[in-house]
Amino acid sequence: MRLFLPFCILNLAVETSRFVQTDQGGIILRWLKTYVEKCINCGKCMETCSKTYFKEENPSLSRVVVTNPGAGQNISVCNQCGACMAVCPTEALYRDKNGVVQLDKSKCTSCLMCVGFCPTGNMLYAASKQTEPFKCVACGLCAKVCPTQALVLVND
Amino acid sequence: MEKMKVIAEWTYTPAPIERGYTRKTLYVNVGEPRMEIKDVSQDMIDTFTGGRGFDLKLLWDAVKDTTKWNDPENEIVLSGGPLCGITQYPGAGKCYAAFISPLSGQTYDSNSGGYWGPLSKFSGFDAVEVQGKAEKDIILFINGDEGKIQILESNLKDLNAYAVTETLHEYFAVDEADKRNISVISTGKAAETSYYGCMNMSFYDPRRKVARLKQAGRGGGGSIMRDKKIAAMVVKFSKIGGNLNNVVDLDTLQRVGVKLHKEIHDLDDVQCKMRKVGTAHLNEIMDEYHLLPTNNYKFGQNAAEISKIHSAVYERLFTQGMPDGCWYGCSMSCAKAVDGFTVQTGPCKGEKVTVDGPEYETVAALGSNIGVYDPLWTIEANFYADHYGMDTISLGTAIAFVCECYELGLITKKDTNGLELNFGSKDDIMELIHRMADGKDEFASMVAKGIRYMKKAFAEKFKADAKTMEAIGMEGQGVETSEYVPKESIAQWGGYYLTLKGPQHDEAWLIFMDMVNKQLPTFEDKAEALHYFPNFRTWFSLVGLCKLPWNDVEPANNRIVNEPKEAAKVPEHVQNYVDIFNAVTGKGIRKEDLITMSEKVYNFQRVFQVRMKQGEANHNIPLRALGPVFPDEWEARREYYDGKLREIGIDPSALSTEEKIKKLQEYRLGMWEGLKMAVYKRRGWNKKGIPTVETLKRLGIDYPDVVAVVEKYSKPEDNFD
């Protein structure tokens, strides 16, 4: 009864690190690398992303966010750092075998703490679509349609 | 564990939640046994809002004027409120409990984190009323998944909290993942003798893989549970989702919630460090400002020892980096825990446990106030207080009183049955705590009944001097004072002793505002603060929110855009509350309405106290709360106190310390009376502290039975002209 599990803290430290140990022992991390200097602000990536996951062409529902507020081109997308995993109360956020941070909706309480604690502002939400937040799952579809290779899916 | 025998079972169809309400309450009589589901009227919602308001309304209807705490008709009523269970805004899982208290003989309300509040609402009930007395130990089980209510015959071997909680999470869950869908209310063996038995409400921590306990500690709810032979109350609901409250405007709720999550993320580390140390960040601050109760509130500081209980010490003891919210979505995450703690004494000796807390109050109560500066001892005392089912604050303040009585020779080693109870006598104090749970030792049982009881019992049995005990026993309305030294702040005398239910800190904490910032110079200013803050804080208890995210973090520009007095109210957060309340309920309240909503319940509860006390619901204050009682207290801050005399035109140079104390006491007693009258007047009460009929009418709580109580006990000569 009420036995303390000394490893939980250790686990946590591993979980939040940018790198994951795979079964094979190698370290991989799949993520979307951005080259903002190549971006021509065409919006293709956002169309594709929102269409794929929300069946709607709507940049505010895209997980990759390209903006040009006048001050210059900007691309914002999750870098799979794992900070959100550490704050999730139900362990709904986990790293899959490719090192991508994924959300298990069945465990998610829609508290949006992960949104508030994402250091780069890339955990997103839209009440009109679903109560749970959403994020880049490193599928790479946006990279495929990007005409200038401003987005590249990498495994490193 | 073997299957428990079903004594009674009822089925029901869980009511859907609309805009934060199920509009149903559950009544269970554990004696008869009987179950009833009652409707919630629109009037009940408009007047009482929910949470503590619903609790008090149901309790009012359930008890007689003469009901004592241990009469079968006394109830434990539990309710979260319309915002309870939302996951998007920090601190939205609170459950409020109300009952007639064994300590004060009038209503008490106490709140707790843990999942009971949300899960019981999701199971279909805005409130749960428990009445009657069972013959044998029972467990009340609300199964929101299956729409089933059961009274089970307990076969628990150990009735103490951690054992009960863990066993029942295990018993009612189908697998490990299911454990978080359960919340258990438990108490412990000491609650069978104590008047300050606490209720522990649980939630399951999936990372630590242990059940965590949060406490509705104060007022003696746990004592009532055991009097009713309730071993535990359990609720289960599995289909947790992001909008179970069926709110009208999820978009706003999410937006406002995320704004606060971000604010906490950005600012907590430079502000209150709640995420790292919880409320224990206050330890050294309170010491620095002479507010940390030390040796039964004799002193407010202990420069020599404070480093031992500095928050940095606790920061190292608490496991860092865990999501420690007591409900989903609380990014304030103050529910700190010490993991892997090896128990040194008592029945759990040698076991490795996770201890919840200690919070600031416990650090002081089971620490500096009893002369102990040993965090590991305090953690152990905290563990056993929870486990045995005792409120750490009343326990600490009661022991502090005992230690002073012992040092003054009012009670002796013979009276204590062999224990040496000086301040700081750690081992003997721990033994005393174990004896309280054991229940056989007469002296320990006296301590377990609180200061008001002890004052009488010590005088009768041990011929202890009643006058001295009156002066140093830190209780008001029968309830032990919580852990701030109120002596030097007149407004805080009111914040503690002009409260509805006794000196806890959840009505008004005005010490800085009054004593340090000097923002409340006149009686009228103080009375205004003692109107605004208690009512503002009452609002949290009506809707199911935690108070901490209101002002334990503030927007970065709070002090730039607001003038000083407004800044203390954290206007942006107040607006958040208006916005999320409207987002959930669809009502269109403005910020002024928060106060009116609260005033209805605040005044109703005051009339309730008058009713239960047959017109004698008096506000008392011990001399110790007003200033030094003994010369060593004066001498410890001689320059300061001499200055206080000079301020009021008395030259201290020719006076002995005893004479000085007497002079200051006389003056301050006069101030206390002045404060009391100013506050009563501002609150719309008469000179006896009874709300006037006009006040009831203004607030729309002029129900015939409420007016009848007021009319019965009000005399014309008590009116303010």
Place this chain on the structure above:
Amino acid sequence: MITVNGEPLDWKPGMTVQDVLDAKRYTFRMIGIWINDRPVPKNEFSTTEVPDGAVVQAIHMVSGG
């Protein structure tokens, strides 16, 4: 001479907000400072000088427990 929360305090040339807090032993983390009714941001406490004769308000923010 300046006043801090209504009480006099000796003034020294070059005295900063932080010096005032140290002199008063105000160690609390959540303090708001107003000099002659003008707010001073926290990150400027050690660089902002307090003029002689100033009325300083050092407002401790928490309303507690």
